[in-house]
Each structure stands twice: as C-alpha cells, then as structure tokens.
Amino acid sequence: MRAMTDMKTRQADALTPEFVAEADELVSHYPVSKRSASLPLLHLWQNHFGFIDDSGMEWIAAKLDLTPINIIELVTFYPWFRREQAGKTIIRVCRTLACALAGSYQVKDNFCQAVGIDPGCEHHGFGHAPPTNTDGSFSVEFVECLASCGSAPVALINDDLVENITPSDIPAIVEQYK
Amino acid sequence: MVSLLPTPHPKERRIIFGNISKPGYSPDIETYLAHGGYESLKKALGMKPAEIIDMVKAANLRGRGGAGFPAGAKWSFIKYDDGKPHYIVVNGDESEPGTFKDRYILHQDPHQLIEGLAIAAFATNVHLSYIYIRCEFPKAAKIVWEAIKEAKAKGFLGKNILGSGFDLDIYVHQGAGAYICGEETSLLESLEGKRPYPRIKPPYFPAVLGLYMKPTIVNNVETICHVKHILAMGPEEYAKMGTPGDGGTRTMCVSGDVQRPGFYEIPCGGVTLGELINDVCGGLKPGRSLKAVIPGGSSAKVLRAGEVFKIKSKGPDGTMVDKDVPLLDLTMDAATLQAAGTMVGSGGVMIMDDSRDMVWALNNLNQFYAHESCGQCTPCREGSLWMSKVTTRILDEGSRTDDAKNLKNIADNIAGRTICAFGEACSWPTQSFLAKFPDEFEKRVK
Numbered sequence: 001m002r003a004m005t006d007m008k009t010r011q012a013d014a015l016t017p018e019f020v021a022e023a024d025e026l027v028s029h030y031p032v033s034k035r036s037a038s039l040p041l042l043h044l045w046q047n048h049f050g051f052i053d054d055s056g057m058e059w060i061a062a063k064l065d066l067t068p069i070n071i072i073e074l075v076t077f078y079p080w081f082r083r084e085q086a087g088k089t090i091i092r093v094c095r096t097l098a099c100a101l102a103g104s105y106q107v108k109d110n111f112c113q114a115v116g117i118d119p120g121c122e123h124h125g126f127g128h129a130p131p132t133n134t135d136g137s138f139s140v141e142f143v144e145c146l147a148s149c150g151s152a153p154v155a156l157i158n159d160d161l162v163e164n165i166t167p168s169d170i171p172a173i174v175e176q177y178k
Numbered sequence: 179m180v181s182l183l184p185t186p187h188p189k190e191r192r193i194i195f196g197n198i199s200k201p202g203y204s205p206d207i208e209t210y211l212a213h214g215g216y217e218s219l220k221k222a223l224g225m226k227p228a229e230i231i232d233m234v235k236a237a238n239l240r241g242r243g244g245a246g247f248p249a250g251a252k253w254s255f256i257k258y259d260d261g262k263p264h265y266i267v268v269n270g271d272e273s274e275p276g277t278f279k280d281r282y283i284l285h286q287d288p289h290q291l292i293e294g295l296a297i298a299a300f301a302t303n304v305h306l307s308y309i310y311i312r313c314e315f316p317k318a319a320k321i322v323w324e325a326i327k328e329a330k331a332k333g334f335l336g337k338n339i340l341g342s343g344f345d346l347d348i349y350v351h352q353g354a355g356a357y358i359c360g361e362e363t364s365l366l367e368s369l370e371g372k373r374p375y376p377r378i379k380p381p382y383f384p385a386v387l388g389l390y391m392k393p394t395i396v397n398n399v400e401t402i403c404h405v406k407h408i409l410a411m412g413p414e415e416y417a418k419m420g421t422p423g424d425g426g427t428r429t430m431c432v433s434g435d436v437q438r439p440g441f442y443e444i445p446c447g448g449v450t451l452g453e454l455i456n457d458v459c460g461g462l463k464p465g466r467s468l469k470a471v472i473p474g475g476s477s478a479k480v481l482r483a484g485e486v487f488k489i490k491s492k493g494p495d496g497t498m499v500d501k502d503v504p505l506l507d508l509t510m511d512a513a514t515l516q517a518a519g520t521m522v523g524s525g526g527v528m529i530m531d532d533s534r535d536m537v538w539a540l541n542n543l544n545q546f547y548a549h550e551s552c553g554q555c556t557p558c559r560e561g562s563l564w565m566s567k568v569t570t571r572i573l574d575e576g577s578r579t580d581d582a583k584n585l586k587n588i589a590d591n592i593a594g595r596t597i598c599a600f601g602e603a604c605s606w607p608t609q610s611f612l613a614k615f616p617d618e619f620e621k622r623v624k
Contacts, residue, residue, distance in 0.1 A: 078354030149433035
C-alpha cells in the first residue's frame, strides 16, 4: 500500500473563483439553514480534490459559520468521505446478499487481482481511503447494497454502474478505465 | 443500466413504469409532456388542497418505502394554515437490500416524481422541498436536478406556478453512503448537515417536529409518483387495482435464485408468491427447489419453503375463519404478509434455492447491519456487531453449543430497545433465520 497523500500543501490554498462560486450556489439551496450545505460542500470538495484535507474541513466550517468539528464528525461518519487520496478510478463492488448470491466475493477478489491489490486488504472507513494499488490508478472496495439487485452482481466504477459482472468480464472492464 | 423491463407480463399493470417501458422514452421534459406530463398538476391546481388529500386517502395509497404507512393519513397530519413553514422531503435513499425500483424512476422518469411532488406540496402548503438521493446514484442526482431546472423554466416550479399563485422550490440533496439515512428522522438530521442519528419519537414525529423542527412529510420516491396517477385516474379506479386498504400497484423487486430477476409492477395483492416466482420470474434455476424467501427487503422476516400459515379470511357466511395458506399461495399484499408474520416492506423479494446455506446468508445480512448501525443506541451498536461476529465464527470454526441461544438472546435484546426501527431491522433476520432454519445452526455444532 502506498502513502501518496500529500499533507504538506493545503488544498484551501488552491481554490479557484469558479469553485467558490459553485460553493455559494450550493449554499443558496438551503435558505433556512446554511449548515444543511455541509454534505454538498464536502461532495464538491472531494470531487474537486479527490479527498478532503484539514484545510478543506476548516474552509467549509468557516463558510457555514460552524466549527471544524461539525465537519470532521461528518467525514468520519459517512463512508463516502475520505481524508486521503484514493485511486484515480474507484471500483466499489456490492457485497450485500443479492450480489453475494450472484458471486460478488469472487468478482471483488478478481478486481483486486486485476489491478494489483491484495484481496485480503479491507477498507476500514473513518476517513481512510479504500485499498489502492501502488501506482494510484485503482482503488477497490466492498460497499453495501447498491440497489441494483436485479442485475447482480454489480459494481459502481467512478460514476458508472456496471452490471451482471462475470469473472471473465473483469480484465476488459479494468482495461476501459486505464 | 441494463433494461429490466421486457414486455409486460400479463400479471403486470404498469402505471409508474408505464412511460419508462415505452421505446425511446427519455428523461427530458419534452418527452414527458408528449406523454401527458404535468396534466395532473394542472388539474390539482384547480382543486382545493383538502380535496387532493381526500383523494389520496380514498385511493388507499400506502407508503412504498418499507413501513407502509397510509400516505393520505400522513399528509393530513399537516395543518394546512397553522402559520408555520412546512416541508416535504422525498426519500430517494433507496438502500434496503433487495430493493431497486426508485433507481429506475430517478434515472429514467424524473418528471413523474417532480409532478407528484408539486401536487403533494400544493395539497399541504409546502413551498420548499428536497429530494434526498443516495450518493451512489451520482447520475440520478444530475438527471433529477436537470429535470427540476427544466420544470422551472416551463413554469411548473418556482414562483406562481402556472398562474395559480402557488410557489414551490425543489432541490436535490445527496447522501454520503449511510444506510441509516433511509430512516426518516435520520434523513432529516442528514439534511440538516448533521450526523444522521435518528430522532426519538415522541416527540420528534416529522409531521410535528421535522426538518428544521417544522411540520414535514417524508415520502418514498415511488409513493410520491403514485399521487399523479391517483389524480389522473381517480381514487376509486386506482384503489380498485389493489386490495381493500392497499390500493394501486406495487413494484415488486425480485432478486436471487430465479430465472428472471427484475422489477415487476403488479396490482397490490395481484399475485401470490408462487405466481411471482414461478410465473412472473420464470421459476427457479434448473434442477433447483425453493428454500427461503425474504419477501420485503432484507429486514423482513425470512419464510421457509413448505411453511403453512393460518390466515384469517372471510368465509362463505361472512364470518372470519382461519384458513391454512401454504407459502406459495400467500398474496403479496401488506395485510397477508403481516398475517404470515413478515412484511411486504419495500417490495424487495429475495429468493434462495436449496443450494444456499442459511447461516452464510444470515451472516451476510448481519455484516450489513453491523456496518450500517449508526452507533447511537448501545443495544444496536454492540448487538449488531456481536451477531455478525458470532455468525462469522460459526462459518469459520463451527458452532458452539450455545451460539444459537446467544444469538437469539442478543437479537431479543435489541428489538424494541432502540430509538429507531433499525433495531428491529437488524434483529428480525437473526430471529427469523434461527426460528425457521434451526437445523442449519444445529448441524454446525462441534
């Protein structure tokens, strides 16, 4: 496992006016309480930078008149958010019953092998990045039910849902995201 | 997404999925308008709000998210002119294992949802509404947001909708990967930007102290979509499709060991479990026999093949008599499945055949609940993890003599002892798997 997350530079120092305008737009969706914009701003931040560093949490807190702990407690609770860089492509294989019945454990192991990640390596949550390969091109993790049980087994690869996956499909799927 | 909508089965009646299954149907507003879109909203804006609520009540529409609460009754908890702001929050957090219907509505027919939501908002004096979509549907969030902007540009949302004087703004809010946010009070906490710890009821019933502590309706995506059709076809016609007390159609999502898994929109109570498995879904895989059915999402209690239930029904002389109903003859409506000791829940039917190991299946669900417990209440936070550890150990090392007893004890000490229904949701699988398949646990004792 690699440690490629650069903690010396502050993400907040690299904000563009466009980013700030987008953040302001999101805040405007919550006329009753700015605090409601904390999840949307965390998504915006993570989509932009790949993860959320301390400066990001401080910036969002200040934007919403909150203290940083109000934001940190979200990043450590919600499985989607992370404080470390993940792979360029994230493969999230559904682990729950319908997909498991259809072979998702094998599918996840095969994805790990195809991109060079130890299948035994687990994602521990709490803001950590999912297991990532050494060149930082892929992360693979199990996630809970992706609500596509009728076309199991499925994986969410970046923003794409990939369905009815068989082990023999996996090399071609991985190739598409290289 | 691959299409799970082949030619409709004769048992199906596609209301919600009527448009989606038409060739060439796309989620943009022009297509929706070409298919009669926003006509129900126009009709609603000419009615009295109370009349709309009465129609939803008369339609016997029950919530499609899992709890099955009558939608009209939920709406009538909101006092139209109490001087407070009201909100409607649409629950698009679809995360109950086995359930996959809202995904298709959100991706493929967002205007149907927006129209239903505008009608619901008009009926309950709501001017600000949120559609909460789980972040694992990133494309759906974009599609629904585009649809909202289109509807606004056409005057179906925003200020003075179609000249009626009624204002409504809708925004999309994305979750962040937590199953608990499907619980309505948890969803509201999440929407307020907090950790999604469910609120205790009483006093925090959403209809009284909901979003921002104001009266709030939380409805499932499919539930809100039905509203438009109730107005279009009239409540009597709509109710007639279902059973008394469970009107309209329900989307049954079938997964697991059947030939044709998928979702099927069927009049409530319109099929038996046997018809659903053998007829609609093409039966089990070749050479296999049925072992177990989870009929309403992973939290619903499991049923065992060959079970016979005592169900009350009206005899020829009009008195209620107990009738023996075999598993495959159970009709898939709320009342019947409740009488069979389980629930229709979110409509997620998971089928397991004789090749499946029930301890393995339970362990899969236990790991899910252990991962998803929010940790607010001790019995659930600790208990869900203990249950998961015990079933994992049984699989890895075999069972100790008292494992089954301990599992039941843990589950019994969660259900009813937590702030939200997750406590029941995580203990019912363990309780029901132990009760229905004790042999599978016993044979593992070392």
